Amino acid sequence: MRRLLFVVFLFAAGGLAAKPGHTSLYYTKECVDHLRARIKNDTTAWRAVLKKADGENSLQAVEELGLVYRVTGEEKYARKLKQCLQTLCAQPVWESAALLSREPAWNAGLDLADRTYKASVAYDCIYDYLDEKERKAFADSITRKGILPALGDWIEGDTRIHSLNSMGHNWWSSCVFMAGVGALAVREEEPEAQKWIEKIAGASLQWFDFEGDVLNNKPRTFDRDGGFYESVGYASFAMKEYLLFRLAYTNVIHKAPYDVPLLQKLGDFFAQASYPNDGPLLRVDFGDSHADNRDWYPVLLLLANGYDSPANRWLLHQLGKSEHYEQTAMGLAYDEERPAPVTPGLKNAMLYKDMGWAMLRSSWDNNATLLAVKSGETWNHAHADANSFILFYQGQYLLTDGGTVFYNNPLYSDYYFQSRAHNVVLFNGQAQSTDDEYYGVKTPGHLYNLIDAGDLKYVYGDATGPTARYFERNYRHFLWIGNVILVIDDLKTYEPGTFEWLLHHGDATAKQVGQDIVVSKGNAHVLVRPLFPETLVNGGFPHDFPEKLVLSEQEGYKDHDANTKESYLSIKAPEQTRQTKFITAIILPDSANKLPSIEKREGKDMIGVTIIQGDKESVVYLNLLADGRMMGRNSNNSFDGWETDAYLTVITSEKGKAERYFVAYGSYLRKNKQVILDSLSKVFIVLP
Structure with missing residues (x-):
């Protein structure tokens, strides 16, 4: 009876019709009609969206408020959206004082982009509720405070201060494409809007095609196979901003903007960087990202924009197990309950050659083995981690990246970004230059010759370029045979010194057992066994065996928590030398724990x-x-x-x-x- 009364109320309210000719950015008539039919039988997600819309923080629930108003037409939601608009438009500027104080002033950054988006969605959803004078006033404010500053800093040739070479990463996407969403929202009141919309759509092609530069060491933004060099987390953010613009453009203009072939591959990258297990999905976390990053938004938007694929369906289903994206406004509006395949239908090994990432896995089954390797660019959100690797096994993240922390913390530059926070080889405590964070690396690392022959997989990395200040040769080969992964380091330097093999294990336990290091978490464990140039001491006192490798704990910091210290392992060669080979076996016990x-x-x-x-x-x-x-x-x-x-x-x-x-x-x-x-x-x- 309660559900029946709810549905009667819903359709009694009926929803107000938009002004003829006005097409909503996201909650179109077709979308709203489909949603009304769906929630007759499924009210759980709808009630979750209603709860957010009825909450006190309206500015953080603009999407929910907009959807609820479009579906119900209830005036109280329109009033809340109008109040959001009044609050935003009363602010003299939409950018932070910190950016405005730069020389020249940065008039449009991420704060402005966020406010432009919120104001545009609110304005669009209550367009029918506002009178002509209010529409004009709000449209003028969105234009002056959001659109024009962004166009002026990022697009227009007579005022622009940014280039793709300096800021052509996730900031460019947010600042430019949110201005595009704003222009689409005010198109009926602003005579110049259509020109801005098309200019932004055209500029997007240059952003996708940016190849980097030699003179200032800037990396190519997108790998030609769909990857994004900064990290999985920043790929999610950058693509969400673009895809929001693309979806709004398609809804309003009634055709898609320029074809971007890369979008056919983008979802594959997000899937390849994922680790399915019995718990929430885990992600490859090279750079400024997080293994627990489960941002569903860009995957949903890929599907909403017509990029339907088994990988996108699979990934959205995997993310939905824990994130309940359908209980958000955009999730509810664009979740079409697509059947998801058991696996994404992708290769078990993938090399992103332009950006130097590789993912090798035993299978796409839950709790399988995933080895991820990076030897690529260093700059901005991409850390000094050439030839580093991480390992997921039996549902757990065991051999880890050193993580990250917010950039205003001194430890971001002093620890998290630097080589010692990653699974690399140091020489006399050094690998990449500490300057690489700001200046980039002149000669980036590379990965080569990926081979997948079933139970034999191989790839090798060349980190000689980024570590050339200390190394003449810095090659790392990954040879995976059955349940053994051999990590083979071929090293040569300019003078004798000490080589040091690093192993980060995050919150997993690591202890020496005989000549092995056993890394364990939950029910999962792997053995790390150094073989060359020597083994670990097998019992007795280390000082009695000076020819053996020296194992010690080093002090680092917890991922995303610089206030908590966390140890990692150092394995030092016993003698100073110019040239050596490390061969280290990572042993994966089988289901019967047989080695x-x-x-x-x-x-x-x-x-x-x-x-x-x-x-x-x-x-x-x-x-x-x-x-x-x-x-x-x-x-x-x-x-x-x-x-x-x-x-x-x-x-x-x-x-x-x-x-x-x-x-x-x-x-x-x-x-x-x-x-x-x-x-x-x-x-x-x-x-x-």
Whole structure:
């Protein structure tokens, strides 16, 4: 009976018709009619939106107030929206004093963008409620205080102070596209609005296509495969702002703006950077982001803008498990209850080559294994973390990024941004320059040669450029075979010193057990086992074994909490040297907690590892002659009868019979006159 009375009330109110010719930015007639039909049978989300609209903080509930008024037509919601407009428009300026005090003054930043959006949504939703004089007055205020300052600082050639090179990241998106939303809102009162709208739509193409620059070390904003270099969190914010403009443009102009092919790939990036598990979705948190970032807004807006894909449906469903996006105004308005696939239908390994990110996973099942690697740009929100990695396993985030904190905290620059807050190798305590935060990196890191051959995956990173002040060679190879991930560091410096391998584990527990470091959280654990240049001390006193690696705890700070200290691990080489190799095994226990057998191998100009898992044996050979020490002669070598010039070779056998061959940077592989690989130039390949 209560639901019946609620529905009768809803349709008795009926909703006020908008002025003929006025099309709502977001809550169009079609959207409202669809919603009315839906909430006849499902009132839970609607009641949540009503609760927000009935709350006291109207400025934080403009979207909810607008939707409720458009659906019910109840005057009390129109009055609250009008009060929001009056409050905003009474403010003399919409930007902060801090930005206005700069020289030249920054008239339009994120505060102005936020106020422009709120005022525009409120104005649009009560357009029919206002009389002609009020419409004109509010439209004039939105134009003077929101749209024109943004256009003046960011778009117009005769006044502009910003460029894509200096501010072409998430700020550009918010400041420009919220001005576009404002122009769409006031288009019927402002004669110049249509010109501004089209100018902003056209400028968006330059933003998406910005390739960076050489002169001032600025990175390309978007990876050509859909990634965004700053972080997952800032990708979400930047794309939300653009997609809000695009959706409003499409609703009002009755056609989509310029085609942006990158949008077809953007949802795939958000999915690739996600880790499904039995709890709330986790995310890759390189840079200024958070593993708990579950921003559903850009994914919903991609779907609302017509970018329907299995990955977008899957991701929105995953996010909805914990975030209940349908209980927000935009979530309720644009959630079409699309059936979601079990998996996103994406590859198990993906390389974003332009920005230097890679995600490798065992599968898309819940609680699978996800290894994420970064060796790319450093600037702004992208940290000094070339060749760093993180690991999710059995539903937990075990090997972690050092995190971040708000930028006004001194520890942001002194700790969180810097190399020691990441899983990298230091030399005499140094890796990337501390200046990279502000000036960017002249020669960024790169990732190369991603291979996914089922239970064998591979990618390698080159951090030599960003660490060139200290390193001549700084390569890190990730070779994932079954339940073992080998991290192989090939290092050379200009003078003898101490190499230090860092391991961050966040709030997971890490302790040494024999020659392993056991990292555990909840029911999940992995083993980290250093193999070269030496192992950890296996019992006894470390000072009795000066040839062994030295393990110690270092003091860092908790992610997003600079007031709480958090330790991480340092593994130092026992001797000072100019050149070394670290080989470290990350061991993933199987469901029965059974561990693979791992043995070190050493030979003439070779180090390696033998891994036995069930009936399969994989022998890994690292050819020391191929590490750059010989340049005019080929790195010809022989191991166990195998002849090759390859840098890395893996022979996998089952019951004594070779069945798979992996070659990294090799031109031939042969044994007993049987030629497995023959290429005049060196290749990275899995055979057969």
